[in-house]
Amino acid sequence: MKFSALSLLRHALTGNREWTPHWRDAAPKPGYDVVIVGGGGHGLATAYYLAREFGIRNVALLEKGWIGGGNVGRNTTIVRSNYLLPGNIPFYETSLKLWEGLEQALNFNAMVSQRGVLNLYHSDAQRDAYARRGNAMRLEGVDAELLDADAVAKLVPQLDFDNARFPIKGGLLQPRGGTVRHDAVAWGFARAASDLGVDIIQNCEVTAIERDASGRAIAVQTARGRIGAAKIGLAVAGNSSRVAALAGLRLPIESHVLQAFVSEGVKPLIDGVITFGAGHFYVSQSDKGGLVFGGDIDGYNSYAQRGNLPVVEDVCEGGMAILPMIGRLRLLRSWGGIMDMSMDGSPIIDRTPIDGLYLNAGWCYGGFKATPASGLCFAHLIARDTPHPVASAYRLDRFATGAVIDEKGQGAQPNLH
Amino acid sequence: MRIPCPYCGERDAREFSYLGDASVARPATDDAAAYHEYVNLRANPAGPHREFWYHASGCRSWLVVTRDTRTHRIEGAELVR
Numbered sequence: 328m329k330f331s332a333l334s335l336l337r338h339a340l341t342g343n344r345e346w347t348p349h350w351r352d353a354a355p356k357p358g359y360d361v362v363i364v365g366g367g368g369h370g371l372a373t374a375y376y377l378a379r380e381f382g383i384r385n386v387a388l389l390e391k392g393w394i395g396g397g398n399v400g401r402n403t404t405i406v407r408s409n410y411l412l413p414g415n416i417p418f419y420e421t422s423l424k425l426w427e428g429l430e431q432a433l434n435f436n437a438m439v440s441q442r443g444v445l446n447l448y449h450s451d452a453q454r455d456a457y458a459r460r461g462n463a464m465r466l467e468g469v470d471a472e473l474l475d476a477d478a479v480a481k482l483v484p485q486l487d488f489d490n491a492r493f494p495i496k497g498g499l500l501q502p503r504g505g506t507v508r509h510d511a512v513a514w515g516f517a518r519a520a521s522d523l524g525v526d527i528i529q530n531c532e533v534t535a536i537e538r539d540a541s542g543r544a545i546a547v548q549t550a551r552g553r554i555g556a557a558k559i560g561l562a563v564a565g566n567s568s569r570v571a572a573l574a575g576l577r578l579p580i581e582s583h584v585l586q587a588f589v590s591e592g593v594k595p596l597i598d599g600v601i602t603f604g605a606g607h608f609y610v611s612q613s614d615k616g617g618l619v620f621g622g623d624i625d626g627y628n629s630y631a632q633r634g635n636l637p638v639v640e641d642v643c644e645g646g647m648a649i650l651p652m653i654g655r656l657r658l659l660r661s662w663g664g665i666m667d668m669s670m671d672g673s674p675i676i677d678r679t680p681i682d683g684l685y686l687n688a689g690w691c692y693g694g695f696k697a698t699p700a701s702g703l704c705f706a707h708l709i710a711r712d713t714p715h716p717v718a719s720a721y722r723l724d725r726f727a728t729g730a731v732i733d734e735k736g737q738g739a740q741p742n743l744h
Numbered sequence: 745m746r747i748p749c750p751y752c753g754e755r756d757a758r759e760f761s762y763l764g765d766a767s768v769a770r771p772a773t774d775d776a777a778a779y780h781e782y783v784n785l786r787a788n789p790a791g792p793h794r795e796f797w798y799h800a801s802g803c804r805s806w807l808v809v810t811r812d813t814r815t816h817r818i819e820g821a822e823l824v825r
């Protein structure tokens with residue numbers, strides 16, 4: 328079934344009662360060319376690009392819960408490519424370009440909304456750092472504009488410009504950044520992959536990784552039986568250490584919780600995405616009117632999928648510092664998601680020391696924006712056994728060789744990235 | 745979260761800062777592979793985790809706290825030695 332103005336009208340006239348499921352709920356076959364573990368955005372995108380770009384259609388995607396129940400449906404939906412380091416900029420820009428054409432490619436409305444991402448600065452040193460970042464971006468053909476306080480005030484007059492401690496002196500704007508409806512990304516990729524022949528298998532937790540006498544990974548044991556695979560790709564954000572441990576691998580990763588918050592709905596207040604540069608706070612407004620915001624991770628290893636109160640307070644303080652008016656709003660919901668925090672704050676898309684086993688991990692709290700490029704690059708790696716050119720820096724051995732990609736300059740401290 | 749400091753008693757987690765896995769040990773040799781393991785590789789368990797916390801706003805001791813990463817439940821804390 329293809330979406331078109333006509334099909335939407337037809338369904339509207341029949342009371343939207345005749346929609347059919349958007350992807351096949353497949354039962355596992357005994358074996359596949361490729362098995363992808365993890366039905367989040369990255370796993371689904373990988374399965375889709377394996378089928379569409381590389382012609383590998385005998386693919387199973389295994390999800391322990393349901394499609395979209397992980398971080399792909401828990402994040403604050405921000406997409407941008409305002410990175411500084413050479414290993415990162417081309418990758419995230421490739422991803423932003425894919426977002427720009429995604430809805431046409433998938434025939435699915437993911438509400439890609441390029442409303443701009445504005446990072447505020449509060450000191451001269453911070454302005455210089457953002458000028459440098461903006462220049463690095465423009466050298467790679469990425470859009471960036473350095474704004475002074477007057478230009479920011481024109482764009483977002485409701486910000487507090489009288490804060491004595493953290494005065495807003497300007498901001499770095501990426502006009503092409505914005506937000507994308509996260510659940511729709513999972514559903515759109517699932518539907519498109521399924522149409523290309525990929526088996527999407529839910530309620531199918533991988534509990535063991537089987538290896539042959541030569542050490543090669545050849546199958547997975549799951550809640551729905553044994554499934555053989557010529558190649559196995561792991562894309563289990565937040566759980567990478569646990570799943571890699573099934574194959575005896577230790578990773579340069581810790582799992583941490585990040586919380587997100589949604590306020591009651593209000594009239595249009597914030598157009599794009601705004602981040603507070605002197606603390607850690609980011610906010611946008613959903614189409615329903617709720618303010619969607621977040622801040623720092625809780626800062627200690629966690630698999631709890633819920634956070635603790637000190638960070639709630641810290642996030643709200645950050646929000647009040649730039650938008651005091653939000654102190655009057657009530658919170659509708661808050662939740663936590665578990666992320667792989669890597670030792671340098673950057674992701675890993677690489678082969679593992681085990682033949683037949685491929686790893687997509689370490690997305691920290693910025694991996695949603697990466698979804699399409701991560702899928703494309705991971706599919707490229709699995710199909711061709713060589714890294715995609717824009718993801719060639721995301722090596723697993725970079726921690727051992729020292730070629731780390733440390734955007735924040737924090738060293739091997741996952742809770743500080 | 746409240747952490748039972750052996751000196752100060754049970755105190756709010758806000759008084760402490762976190763330094764990660766306490767089970768890794770600095771290698772005795774200067775072997776690069778051993779250092780890579782020490783600096784970068786982690787078991788990252790879902791369950792009981794022995795971890796370093798510094799009681800910055802209290803007695804300024806380093807503690808090893810045993811905490812369940814699935815529930816945030818703290819089983820105990822002892823001084824680092």
Ligand SMILES: Cc1cc2nc3c(=O)[nH]c(=O)nc-3n(C[C@H](O)[C@H](O)[C@H](O)COP(=O)(O)OP(=O)(O)OC[C@H]3O[C@@H](n4cnc5c(N)ncnc54)[C@H](O)[C@@H]3O)c2cc1C
Pocket residue numbers: 364365366367368369370389390391392393395396397398399400401402403404405406531532533534562563564565566570585586587621662663664665666690691692693694695696697
């Ligand atoms: C609160 C919060 C806010 C965030 N905000 C942003 C943001 O604004 N912008 C941004 O770019 N990024 C953001 N992120 C980060 C981003 O969400 C993640 O980096 C990204 O979504 C991770 O990839 P994924 O979608 O594939 O992961 P997931 O959706 O988590 O997919 C992994 C899947 O693997 C499954 N799985 C795990 N173990 C097994 C197993 N043994 N067998 C089978 N399946 C298994 C899980 O059930 C899960 O569905 C945020 C994260 C959080 C938590």
Ligand SMILES: [Zn+2]
Pocket residue numbers: 749750751752753799802803804805
């Ligand atoms: Zn103490």
